[in-house]
Amino acid sequence: MPISEVLKALANDRRLQVLAWLKDPTAHFRPQVDGDLVEDGVCGQLIAEKLGVSQPTASEHLKVLTQAGLIRGKRIKGWIFYRRDEARIAEVKAAIAREV
Template identity: 40%
Template sequence: MDRSTQIKAMASETRMSILRLLAEPNRYFGHQWSADPMEFGVCMTMIAEALAVAQPTASRHLDILRQAGFITVRKYQKWSYCKRDENVIRDYLEWLGRQLSV
């Protein structure tokens, strides 16, 4: 995994907010009717609404998170759904911890 891409992804409060929201999809997106947010992921449109940003802005942030491997994006019908990749996030945090150790 490209660590510089991951560091860039984490260097944005908006992207950190997205990851926090996606950590508890049922809490923040339980009203999503098109698919189970926990199992399938959260629709990009709903993420944009939760952040109070335009969809293209949200899409740019989500694409950076996808490139870093922190989320997966699955298309279904006309929507795209995002879900955290917990294994990649855990690996990054462990790597970061090792880098910061004395």
């Protein structure tokens, strides 16, 4: 995905907030019944609750971040758990640094 498309994904305060929370999920989310916050990621439902938006709205934000490669989803028992893709984020940072 071109860097311009990734920047469009980042051009939203809620999506930036999600990325910030996912950087240290144990500091921002309560423990989950299924899935480890760090190893597996954070359940999309918890992200929706913390954002204060409906599940479909949160899902759309998470979809945009996933398509940009900034987060990855993992299905566990019918739920999707999200975590940052640190390698992709580092690539984006390096690409921005080269362009600016």
